[in-house]
Amino acid sequence: MTLIAPTPVRSETTEPRVEPKRDRSSLWCALSLTVAGVAGAVALVAADRAAEWGRGRPFELFWLGMLVFTLPAAYWAGRRATASRLRLAVLIAYASFSYLPKLLRNPTGPLYHDEFAHWRQSRQILFDGRLFETNPIVRVIGDFPGLHSLVASVSSLTGFSVWHAALAVLIASHVLLVLGVAVLAQEIWRDGRIAAIAALIYGLNSSFLFFDTQFGYESLAITLWVWALVGVFRAVRSPRMAGLALLLTLATVVTHHLTALGLLATMLIIAVVLTVSRHPRAWVAWGLALGAAAMTTGWLLWVAPKTASYLDPYLGRALNQFAAMFADNGESGRTLFKQSIAPWWEQKTAFAAQICALVLVAAAAVNFWKQGFFKRGEREPAALAMLVLGACYFPAAVLILTPSGAEGARRSWAFSYLGIALVVAPLAVRLLDRWAAKAAVALLTVFAIVLVGNTAAGMNPSYRFPGPPVYGSDTRAMTPEVVAASQWLRATQGRDLRIVADRYSGLIFGSFGGQEPVTGSVTFPTYDVYLAQPGKPVSPQLIAQLSGWRFSYLVVDRRMAREVPEIQIYFENNEPIAHNGKPGFTIGQLAKFDRMPWTIKIYDSGDIAIYRFDFSVLK
Amino acid sequence: MTTIRIIAADLAALGLLALGAGHPGMRWWLSPLLLFVLLATGELWLRVLIPEAVAPVARIGIDAVCGLVSLPLVTLVLHLLAVPVRAGPTVAGLALLAAVLGGGALRRERSGRAPDDPRLARTLAAIAIPAVVTLIVGGSAAIAYVRLPHPPQPGFTSLALGGWAAGIGHPVTFPRRGLEVPVEVRSSGRPGAVARLRVSVGDRPAGAPREVPVEANTTRSFTVHVPSPLTGCLTRIEISVGGASTVFYGRGPAAC
Numbered sequence: 001m002t003l004i005a006p007t008p009v010r011s012e013t014t015e016p017r018v019e020p021k022r023d024r025s026s027l028w029c030a031l032s033l034t035v036a037g038v039a040g041a042v043a044l045v046a047a048d049r050a051a052e053w054g055r056g057r058p059f060e061l062f063w064l065g066m067l068v069f070t071l072p073a074a075y076w077a078g079r080r081a082t083a084s085r086l087r088l089a090v091l092i093a094y095a096s097f098s099y100l101p102k103l104l105r106n107p108t109g110p111l112y113h114d115e116f117a118h119w120r121q122s123r124q125i126l127f128d129g130r131l132f133e134t135n136p137i138v139r140v141i142g143d144f145p146g147l148h149s150l151v152a153s154v155s156s157l158t159g160f161s162v163w164h165a166a167l168a169v170l171i172a173s174h175v176l177l178v179l180g181v182a183v184l185a186q187e188i189w190r191d192g193r194i195a196a197i198a199a200l201i202y203g204l205n206s207s208f209l210f211f212d213t214q215f216g217y218e219s220l221a222i223t224l225w226v227w228a229l230v231g232v233f234r235a236v237r238s239p240r241m242a243g244l245a246l247l248l249t250l251a252t253v254v255t256h257h258l259t260a261l262g263l264l265a266t267m268l269i270i271a272v273v274l275t276v277s278r279h280p281r282a283w284v285a286w287g288l289a290l291g292a293a294a295m296t297t298g299w300l301l302w303v304a305p306k307t308a309s310y311l312d313p314y315l316g317r318a319l320n321q322f323a324a325m326f327a328d329n330g331e332s333g334r335t336l337f338k339q340s341i342a343p344w345w346e347q348k349t350a351f352a353a354q355i356c357a358l359v360l361v362a363a364a365a366v367n368f369w370k371q372g373f374f375k376r377g378e379r380e381p382a383a384l385a386m387l388v389l390g391a392c393y394f395p396a397a398v399l400i401l402t403p404s405g406a407e408g409a410r411r412s413w414a415f416s417y418l419g420i421a422l423v424v425a426p427l428a429v430r431l432l433d434r435w436a437a438k439a440a441v442a443l444l445t446v447f448a449i450v451l452v453g454n455t456a457a458g459m460n461p462s463y464r465f466p467g468p469p470v471y472g473s474d475t476r477a478m479t480p481e482v483v484a485a486s487q488w489l490r491a492t493q494g495r496d497l498r499i500v501a502d503r504y505s506g507l508i509f510g511s512f513g514g515q516e517p518v519t520g521s522v523t524f525p526t527y528d529v530y531l532a533q534p535g536k537p538v539s540p541q542l543i544a545q546l547s548g549w550r551f552s553y554l555v556v557d558r559r560m561a562r563e564v565p566e567i568q569i570y571f572e573n574n575e576p577i578a579h580n581g582k583p584g585f586t587i588g589q590l591a592k593f594d595r596m597p598w599t600i601k602i603y604d605s606g607d608i609a610i611y612r613f614d615f616s617v618l619k
Numbered sequence: 620m621t622t623i624r625i626i627a628a629d630l631a632a633l634g635l636l637a638l639g640a641g642h643p644g645m646r647w648w649l650s651p652l653l654l655f656v657l658l659a660t661g662e663l664w665l666r667v668l669i670p671e672a673v674a675p676v677a678r679i680g681i682d683a684v685c686g687l688v689s690l691p692l693v694t695l696v697l698h699l700l701a702v703p704v705r706a707g708p709t710v711a712g713l714a715l716l717a718a719v720l721g722g723g724a725l726r727r728e729r730s731g732r733a734p735d736d737p738r739l740a741r742t743l744a745a746i747a748i749p750a751v752v753t754l755i756v757g758g759s760a761a762i763a764y765v766r767l768p769h770p771p772q773p774g775f776t777s778l779a780l781g782g783w784a785a786g787i788g789h790p791v792t793f794p795r796r797g798l799e800v801p802v803e804v805r806s807s808g809r810p811g812a813v814a815r816l817r818v819s820v821g822d823r824p825a826g827a828p829r830e831v832p833v834e835a836n837t838t839r840s841f842t843v844h845v846p847s848p849l850t851g852c853l854t855r856i857e858i859s860v861g862g863a864s865t866v867f868y869g870r871g872p873a874a875c
Binding site for chain 1: 636640641642643644646649650651653664665667668669670671674676677679680681683684685687688690691692694695698703705709710739741742745746748749750752753754756757759760761763764765767770771772773774775776777778779780782785787790794805807808817843853854858862863864865866867868
């Protein structure tokens, strides 16, 4: 097929049953993918074991495990002779298999920073039956209860634990994400092969394997975003179906702030492109965008007013750092893969993946232009809108060079990669149709490079692999000692206690411990309690704040005086602590609490000490 | 399948879910039941929102997504009604939603219903079979990974105030004979050892240190005799076992 061939839009009910003559390809496909899946799973387990025992080659084993399954899956999905249902089965297998790396990373409980917050929030709903409770770990997530209420409901209805209910929801969401991209591509291109390849290409984005699979609201929201776009395109075709888009937009708004904003931005892109293309039903897209804007604005203003102040510093700092980079010739920027333990070839492919994406999108754009794609038609404006969305990937990639913009840039890729997937897929099919064998080898090679590179660019090795405990790592700072201390406090003193802690202890005390930790901010600088020199008083204003707000416990992790945190944060991003490769505290600063009459040491396990505040002594 | 049958099956499944909810032994039965309820609710959403034939793959996807979002939407309504989000109210909410959606779908179908797609069952199988096979392979891999031996985690020995002493929040007033202070020593991931128990009142040790056994992977509670401070002035009391210590403050019966 050609991209712009004026084929009539076929009704879905009359989708041709172009089944190949009965052959054994289904059997071979099932057999080969089952064997590949088992081999891949074994290699992934071996990779994690190599990493945790510190021997062997975890990176090589990991990619062996991933590629041994995904490359045959890509082959079967892209093969012209593959029947439509077999192609669908391959996609489902691919979607399910691609959850395995994250499942193996932490099969039994939360591990990533935000997972603790979401786990706590869901448990809170399960125990108390109330939505919109404040979360002490990530302060805004209580205002977006979509995921938490879903997980808590599944847990209460089935009897599974919150973690297992979350896994069921997240795996379903991950599979539906892949299926949604395929359905969206089918909406635009009316070709099952392009649809399958688009879904596989979307799976190359840097968030797909480890970020949008975590127990976090974005993992559900990204799926809702894709299906809301399915609803948008259906509504543009037939305005009577706008209800689906509105329902899923509402669900997205209730689930995650950034995805709701991303959905609004995507709808605006679609509306503008349809208008420029003089599409007769551009007004539908504008109407839906207006509806999305009303829902998002209403929610952010009346239900989640804290969100703006939560997101604003990230964007503001990123732009400032971006400006500073120009002013000082890049000296204040980030050095990519600085101190990374990722092997050189992963680091190189991370750069190569961006070049591949640029070349492929440029080729897709040229292809559109050469084929006279800007002519008026049913599919063209939709594809053009996806081209614009895909083009947004590259400006965001520049933000990765700033310390504060890196996080936002990575998160935006899950959105913009959809555009890339939807415009590159038809090009891939065209190449396969023209030079079958050569194109297949070349495309599979590019597929592997981009998969490796984007994953390396998206997640630190400590998020991807287990390993020995590392102080100041979001994924490896948890030790049995910290967990035991948090359990002791809950068992002997109860839960929902207001405590002062560092970032890493706060995560555990706030989640497993069920407490209300605060880790400091500009307006409530609890880190000054730790920073005060022995013999010097703590600021009376801070003491008044702690006393007035009924903070009753202090957690001290003595590793702060011995080790440098891996992610260069003790408490929070804006902490006034120098990060110069030396610990930010002395032993004296942390041991001083043993000799201050207003701190009673009730628990000590070597690294972790718990003190009870007795502010009455100070009066 | 007719809308009436879907509503009936959905409500029947919800009834079973309501009966079984909260029984941990039934969770393997309740999970497919909940899956069915969500897909049926999603199908009702679809019949209300999309008044035309939908290809099987898109239909199954929309059913699943709409079914999933039904739960948060029901819980939001429960929240607005000030009803706690628990299994019972959620099931009732889902039943009400099914009834409302079913009513809407039936009303819409008065002007004709899209015919059933004969490809739906096979498409469903094309989704279910690889999903189940991957679930078995992936689940087995995860279980194997969990059960295989892992490197030992760093151990620790902790000392905590126990019993009434765990609630010390202010300086303790000592009787003349002193106090028996309960403490709790826990060892985890470390070999058994003998540690020195020391008690200090003020800057002076209260007697000679004594040795206490700290057995591996055990928690032991015992009381420690702390003599009364000499004066009624605020005095620091420290109890330590090995490298771990607890500190509180007290006053003796004499005047300061």
